[in-house]
Amino acid sequence: MKYRRLGRSGLKVSEVGLGSWLTYGSATSEEAARACITTAYDNGINFFDTSNSYPGAEQVMGSALQAYPRSSYVLATKVFFAQGPGPNDRGLSRKHIMEQCEASLKKLGTDYIDLYQCHRFDSDAPIDETLRALDDLQAQGKILYAGVSEWSAAQIAEASGIGKQLNLRPLVSNQPIYNMFERYIEKEGVIRQCETEGLGLVVFSPLAQGVLTGKYKPGHPIPEGTRAANDQTNGVINSYLREDVLQCTAELSDLAAASGASLSQFALAWILRQPVVSSAIIGSSRPAQIEENLKAIDLELTPDIVKRTEDILSKVSHFAPAR
Numbered sequence: 350m351k352y353r354r355l356g357r358s359g360l361k362v363s364e365v366g367l368g369s370w371l372t373y374g375s376a377t378s379e380e381a382a383r384a385c386i387t388t389a390y391d392n393g394i395n396f397f398d399t400s401n402s403y404p405g406a407e408q409v410m411g412s413a414l415q416a417y418p419r420s421s422y423v424l425a426t427k428v429f430f431a432q433g434p435g436p437n438d439r440g441l442s443r444k445h446i447m448e449q450c451e452a453s454l455k456k457l458g459t460d461y462i463d464l465y466q467c468h469r470f471d472s473d474a475p476i477d478e479t480l481r482a483l484d485d486l487q488a489q490g491k492i493l494y495a496g497v498s499e500w501s502a503a504q505i506a507e508a509s510g511i512g513k514q515l516n517l518r519p520l521v522s523n524q525p526i527y528n529m530f531e532r533y534i535e536k537e538g539v540i541r542q543c544e545t546e547g548l549g550l551v552v553f554s555p556l557a558q559g560v561l562t563g564k565y566k567p568g569h570p571i572p573e574g575t576r577a578a579n580d581q582t583n584g585v586i587n588s589y590l591r592e593d594v595l596q597c598t599a600e601l602s603d604l605a606a607a608s609g610a611s612l613s614q615f616a617l618a619w620i621l622r623q624p625v626v627s628s629a630i631i632g633s634s635r636p637a638q639i640e641e642n643l644k645a646i647d648l649e650l651t652p653d654i655v656k657r658t659e660d661i662l663s664k665v666s667h668f669a670p671a672r
């Protein structure tokens with residue numbers, strides 16, 4: 350495994366992290382979830398991502414990680430999405446952040462969260478209130494670092510500016526979607542803003558939910574036992590299952606094979622070639638997927654291969670950003 354600094358912070362995260370959305374606590378059995386988390390840890394993954402909005406995931410991840418020394422892994426969770434029907438049961442007010450941090454600590458079974466992330470931007474709460482709440486949680490030792498997820502370049506710039514004015518601890522990370530098909534962070538200046546402000550990118554859905562493994566093939570039925578085959582989990586992945594996308598993944602699989610790699614390894618190496626990325630957060634329903642994906646760490650893509658990848662990707666029409 351290789352480790353990178355999380356933006357300007359001194360925290361080191363594994364180049365590949367493991368997340369728990371649509372898997373642990375939900376579609377994946379507890380036994381399989383534990384096997385995945387154990388395999389990840391045993392292979393050097395130290396960065397584990399969850400959220401208060403992934404049903405049951407904090408409990409499963411926190412409980413599986415109890416087997417290991419607390420200092421040996423980086424536990425990340427999130428706050429923003431509704432936890433109840435009330436007006437204060439969502440968002441980034443001081444009240445909701447403080448209450449949800451306590452709730453997450455209990456569900457995770459830990460005394461502190463390494464990285465506490467604002468799952469989305471809250472236009473209904475003053476940024477200074479949000480940033481002060483995060484700073485106070487750091488002063489209390491309940492969280493060690495704070496980050497954001499799917500914030501725009503302008504939102505990151507505003508938060509960083511206010512944080513400096515108020516002399517608060519800086520945000521250290523942004524968690525956007527990023528994969529070969531979903532690249533708004535390149536076009537809308539998010540990568541540039543993160544570099545400027547020293548936020549590390551911990552990108553999610555790097556395999557486009559499994560589409561960038563090549564297992565969904567043009568003209569073939571959806572394989573059983575996959576995220577796309579399950580009506581509880583296929584709400585978002587369905588948007589990828591277009592003929593042009595699947596033709597493209599078939600061509601990318603051939604290009605990956607010519608480099609001696611599987612498409613999942615190739616897709617992760619394509620992301621990790623960029624130094625601003627601190628970690629690519631994969632999901633996994635089976636331990637063997639993690640073992641396969643981690644071979645991406647040692648895969649180097651030449652400029653010629655990157656150019657040929659762009660040529661193939663240019664045949665796919667635009668995706669709307671998933672925010």
Ligand SMILES: NC(=O)c1ccc[n+]([C@@H]2O[C@H](COP(=O)([O-])OP(=O)(O)OC[C@H]3O[C@@H](n4cnc5c(N)ncnc54)[C@H](OP(=O)(O)O)[C@@H]3O)[C@@H](O)[C@H]2O)c1
Nearest residue numbers: 368369370553554555556557558559575576631632633638
């Ligand atoms: N901040 C946010 O708003 C946000 C949003 C979404 C996700 N996330 C985070 O990012 C994490 C990863 O997202 P994701 O699950 O969409 O990531 P992903 O890595 O793009 O997709 C993961 C899924 O692809 C399939 N897969 C992975 N490796 C495979 C392999 N080698 N061969 C075949 N299939 C393979 C598995 O699904 P099946 O086996 O079930 O087909 C797996 O669950 C989440 O768990 C969460 O922590 C954050």
